[in-house]
Amino acid sequence: MELKINGQLRRLPEQASDPEMPLLWALRDGLDLTGTKYGCGIAACGACTVQVDGQATRACVTPLAAVQGRAITTIEGLGSPDRPHPLQTAWLAEQVPQCGYCQSGMLMAAAALLEKNRRPSDADIDAAITNLCRCGSYPRVRRAIKAAAEQLRAKK
Structure with a gap:
């Protein structure tokens, strides 16, 4: 297959x-x-x-x-070492990773959201990111998604 x-x-x-x-x-x-x-x-x-x-x-x-x-x-x-996705850059800038276990799934869900919506509200983010984080980094996740959205909007 x-x-x-x-x-x-x-x-x-x-x-x-x-x-x-x-x-x-x-x-x-x-x-x-x-x-x-x-x-x-x-x-x-x-x-x-x-x-x-x-x-x-x-x-x-x-x-x-x-x-x-x-x-x-x-x-x-999602990105590459020489060209990380804006979410990956924002994730680090906002210090989202704590234990890191949920991070790949959160990043993939966030990337899918930003492909459809480059101006997500808090409610949009909450609806799209239903991933669980044991460390409770949700406020950082929200900030990172908004920062990446801004960066993506600036590129177009």
């Missing part, structure tokens, strides 16, 4: 190609893309959030059959 991940076609090893396998495990165990985290396994916490065709998607409950032929973006594809 092949999947389009981070702009490239990637072939899954046979042991990670069951159409019912959750995308999370194909990414982590089949393709060694370990930035996407396992949290709860029931799509409640958001640690496993990736984008599928630009939509924030919980990978722990999304079977491979549902993503065939669709564009998948993981945290590894």
Whole structure:
């Protein structure tokens, strides 16, 4: 089975190609893309959030059959070391990461929000970012999203 991940076609090893396998495990165990985290396994916490065709998607409950032929973006594809995504820059500037476990899923959900809405209100952010953070960095997350939105607006 092949999947389009981070702009490239990637072939899954046979042991990670069951159409019912959750995308999370194909990414982590089949393709060694370990930035996407396992949290709860029931799509409640958001640690496993990736984008599928630009939509924030919980990978722990999304079977491979549902993503065939669709564009998948993981945290590894959000930016690059030489060109970080504005959210990644804002995340550091606002000192969002504490323990860091939820960060990749939060960043992917925030990136999906900013693709649709470059002027998110607090209510927009609260509605789109349903990821759980044990450290309670939500005020910093909100500031970082708004700072990244401003940076993205300035680029266009």
